[in-house]
Structures are given as structure tokens and as C-alpha cells.
Amino acid sequence: MNFLITFMDSAPLFLKGMGLTLLITCLSLLFATPLGLLVMAAGKSQNRLLKAFTRFYIYLVRGTPLIVQIFILYFGLTDIIKLEETIAASLALAFHNGAYLAEIFRGAIDSISKGQFEAAKSLGMSRLLTYRKIILPQAFKRALPSIGNQFIIALKDSSLAAFISMNELFNIATTLGANNFDQMTYLLIVSIYYLILVSFITLMTNLLEKRYFYVE
Amino acid sequence: MKYITIITMLIICIGCQQQDSKNFKFAVSGEFKPFSYIDKKGSLNGFDVEVGRLISAKLGLEAKPIRYKFAGMIEGLKAGRFDAAVASHTITEERKKFVNFSSPYYYSGPHVFSRSDAKDISLKDLEIAVSKGSTYEKAAKKYTNNIKVYDSDITALEALSKGRHQVVITDLITGSMAIKNGLENIHANQSLGASAQGIAIAKENKKLQDQINTALKEMRSNGTLKQLSMKYFKRDITSKDNSK
Numbered sequence: 367m368n369f370l371i372t373f374m375d376s377a378p379l380f381l382k383g384m385g386l387t388l389l390i391t392c393l394s395l396l397f398a399t400p401l402g403l404l405v406m407a408a409g410k411s412q413n414r415l416l417k418a419f420t421r422f423y424i425y426l427v428r429g430t431p432l433i434v435q436i437f438i439l440y441f442g443l444t445d446i447i448k449l450e451e452t453i454a455a456s457l458a459l460a461f462h463n464g465a466y467l468a469e470i471f472r473g474a475i476d477s478i479s480k481g482q483f484e485a486a487k488s489l490g491m492s493r494l495l496t497y498r499k500i501i502l503p504q505a506f507k508r509a510l511p512s513i514g515n516q517f518i519i520a521l522k523d524s525s526l527a528a529f530i531s532m533n534e535l536f537n538i539a540t541t542l543g544a545n546n547f548d549q550m551t552y553l554l555i556v557s558i559y560y561l562i563l564v565s566f567i568t569l570m571t572n573l574l575e576k577r578y579f580y581v582e
Numbered sequence: 583m584k585y586i587t588i589i590t591m592l593i594i595c596i597g598c599q600q601q602d603s604k605n606f607k608f609a610v611s612g613e614f615k616p617f618s619y620i621d622k623k624g625s626l627n628g629f630d631v632e633v634g635r636l637i638s639a640k641l642g643l644e645a646k647p648i649r650y651k652f653a654g655m656i657e658g659l660k661a662g663r664f665d666a667a668v669a670s671h672t673i674t675e676e677r678k679k680f681v682n683f684s685s686p687y688y689y690s691g692p693h694v695f696s697r698s699d700a701k702d703i704s705l706k707d708l709e710i711a712v713s714k715g716s717t718y719e720k721a722a723k724k725y726t727n728n729i730k731v732y733d734s735d736i737t738a739l740e741a742l743s744k745g746r747h748q749v750v751i752t753d754l755i756t757g758s759m760a761i762k763n764g765l766e767n768i769h770a771n772q773s774l775g776a777s778a779q780g781i782a783i784a785k786e787n788k789k790l791q792d793q794i795n796t797a798l799k800e801m802r803s804n805g806t807l808k809q810l811s812m813k814y815f816k817r818d819i820t821s822k823d824n825s826k
Binding site (some may be wrong): 440441444448451529530531532533537540541543544545547548549 | 653654656657660677680711714715719730731732733738740741744745746747
């Protein structure tokens with residue numbers, strides 16, 4: 367009963383925080399998805415320099431913790447450019463997820479059998495056309511579960527923005543918890559909000575997976 | 583099956599290490615220089631830590647300072663994770679509902695820090711950064727809804743010096759020391775009142791509260807508390823009259 371009252375009382379604050387969490391996540395994914403595709407394409411190109419560059423980028427992102435990347439964008443770059451905190455957090459998340467998405471896309475494409483490329487070539491299709499009409503639709507279907515997974519991770523990782531003072535879900539939970547000397551209740555409440563958001567992403571991926579069931 | 587049993591037993595053994603009654607475990611934040619910080623050797627140090635050590639000596643126990651996030655300390659006390667928190671807690675009625683406080687061991691007050699050096703700026707509707715769970719957050723709420731919350735005062739001050747937010751509310755001494763230690767283009771702006779800082783102790787532990795109060799009294803009368811204050815701040819912050 368008490369829990370319900372606290373839940374209702376804190377709802378306006380949490381809903382505001384949820385808005386911010388959604389904003390950071392959506393902004394970052396909006397950048398990360400094309401970035402991932404671009405990096406994947408660059409990695410598949412014949413240009414050695416491009417290839418080396420993408421490898422270095424992925425190495426850098428996977429080799430450092432996300433919280434370090436966020437702090438570097440927030441504190442480290444202030445001498446050069448002062449990024450607004452929403453932008454700093456979203457960019458760090460985009461930079462981070464771009465690398466993981468690139469690897470997901472690459473893995474999916476590599477899983478398509480070589481015979482299909484050869485068949486397309488023997489039909490006289492160009493490389494670009496082969497990718498667009500034959501490889502990518504199949505690869506997309508295979509990548510879908512992993513993409514959904516990565517989107518969920520991105521959503522939950524947005525909680526790290528709390529450490530650069532953004533009033534997103536997690537920061538609101540811990541601040542309320544500290545002020546009311548009751549972390550447990552607010553952490554349980556914030557879990558509900560995250561569960562709702564994650565359910566939404568899960569639902570979307572499930573729908574997409576159904577929509578693409580006929581491929582293959 | 584045998585191995586599983588052994589491993590489970592081991593985990594249980596590690597999990598319930600017996601509480602040692604010869605220790606005085608006290609929490610400090612480690613993020614509130616010069617009251618508590620990690621020194622070059624990696625150990626906890628600072629005014630709060632040394633007060634805790636002196637009290638341990640008076641109680642005849644071994645000092646065990648523990649680093650804990652300030653925002654969770656009152657709850658840590660309630661859960662019995664440590665015996666006391668010597669962490670510059672301002673004594674407030676709200677906190678008293680959950681823990682007991684010793685008599686004050688130093689006096690200070692919330693202070694406004696800003697980038698501009700204009701005197702006594704109006705705080706209305708400014709973006710104010712504070713540390714989580716602090717009384718400064720309450721102080722800021724009187725002026726604005728635009729409050730940014732950090733895990734530590736020092737991080738908030740660093741963000742201010744890097745051009746973020748408009749002002750930070752924190753302890754006068756902490757802020758001044760941060761400026762002295764190299765945080766650039768921020769200034770002490772105005773005082774928002776006085777506060778008394780006490781050691782927090784769990785509600786049930788009335789005996790420890792009395793013991794700590796006696797220890798503090800002794801440390802006041804024999805001058806060790808004042809000495810410690812002179813060592814860190816070159817003035818006596820431990821008596822109410824000298825705090826201004």
C-alpha cells in the first residue's frame with residue numbers, strides 16, 4: 367500500500383525522467399544505426415585505410431568502458447568544445463553502440479553463404495544490387511534479435527548519464543532514495559519504468575521478426 | 583555434488599565473516615576534500631577520517647574507515663553496515679528521524695560558488711548543481727527547480743569550473759580548498775547560513791552515541807580537536823564562536 371502511494375507521488379518526476387531517458391536513447395540510436403551501417407560498409411570495402419580505421423574505432427570503443435567515454439565527452443572536451451550534457455551523453459552512447467551495431471551487421475552478413483554472392487554474380491548483378499536485393503534483407507532478419515538486444519542495452523546504459531548530473535530515470539531514483547532515506551523503494555519503482563520501456567522495444571522487435579518471417 | 587556442497591560452504595563462510603567487536607567501523611565519503619579524500623598512498627585521509635581515528639583510540643577500538651557513497655550513508659547505518667558515519671553530516675531534523683547524532687564536531691555552512699565574481703548574485707531560477715542527498719540540495723530548492731545532482735561535491739565544482747551550470751552550493755571550506763587546489767575561474771560568492779556537523783549513529787546504538795559524545799568532549803577539553811582543525815584549516819572550526 368505504502369509502495370503504491372510512493373509510486374503515485376513520485377510518478378510526475380519519474381515520467382519526466384522517463385522522457386529524458388527516451389530522448390537520450392532515441393537520439394543515440396538515431397546516430398548509432400547509420401554509423402554502424404557506415405562502419406560495417408567501410409569494413410567491407412577494398413580500401414585498406416578505411417578498413418584499418420574501422421578496426422581501430424571498434425577496438426577503441428570495445429576497449430574502454432562506456433562511463434569513461436561519457437566522462438571524456440563531458441569533462442575532457444571542454445577546452446575544445448562545450449557539449450551540452452544531453453548531446454554529450456547521446457553522442458557517447460551513439461559512438462559506443464555504433465561499434466557494437468557494426469559488428470552485429472558484419473556478423474549477419476558474413477553468415478549468408480558465399481554461394482549466393484556467386485549466384486548473383488553469374489546472373490550479372492552488380493555488387494551493390496546483390497547487397498540491396500539479396501544479402502541485406504536476409505542479413506537484416508538474422509540480425510534482428512541482436513539489434514533488439516543492443517537497443518535494450520543502449521536504453522539501460524543511458525542510466526550512466528546520471529553521473530554527469532542528467533535527471534534521467536536512474537538519477538531521479540537515487541536522488542529520491544537519498545532524500546527520503548529509502549533507496550530500495552525507489553530502485554524498485556525505477557525498475558518498473560525500465561521494464562515498461564524494455565517491453566516496448568521487445569514488442570517492436572517481435573513484430574518486426576514476424577513481419578520478416580517469410581525471408582529465407 | 584560434493585564439490586557443490588564445499589563451494590557453497592565456502593561462499594557462506596566468506597559471506598558471514600563474523601563482526602569484529604574490536605573494530606570501530608565508520609563511513610566516510612572519500613569525495614569531500616579536505617574532510618575526506620584518498621591520499622597519494624591510496625588510503626583514506628582527511629579531517630573526518632582523523633576525527634574518526636581519534637574517537638576509535640578513545641574507545642579503545644581499532645579504527646576501520648570505510649568508503650561509502652554519501653547519498654546512501656544514512657541507510658547504510660540503518661542496515662548496520664558500519665557503526666557510525668563521520669562524514670560531515672549537517673545535523674537536521676529530517677535526518678534525526680532516521681539516525682542519532684553526536685554533539686557537533688565542527689561548524690560550517692552552505693556556500694554559493696559561481697564563475698562570475700559579482701558579489702551576492704540572485705539565485706532565482708539559476709541552474710544550480712549540488713551533491714546527491716546533501717542539505718545543499720534542499721537549500722537550492724528554495725531558489726530554483728533547475729537542479730543538477732552529482733555524486734560528489736568535487737565533481738559538481740569541477741563541472742562549474744569547466745563552464746557548466748551557473749552556481750554550485752556546497753560547504754564553504756570544501757569549495758575554498760578546491761579553488762586553492764587548482765580549480766580555475768570559480769569564486770566563493772555568498773553564505774547561505776550556518777550549520778553544525780555531527781557524527782551519525784544508528785538509532786538502536788544509544789550506548790555508542792554516549793561514548794562518542796564523551797570522547798568528543800574529552801577531545802575538546804584537551805585540545806586535540808582544535809589541533810586537528812588548525813592542522814587542516816589553520817583556524818578553529820570546531821567551536822561555534824570561531825566558525826565565522
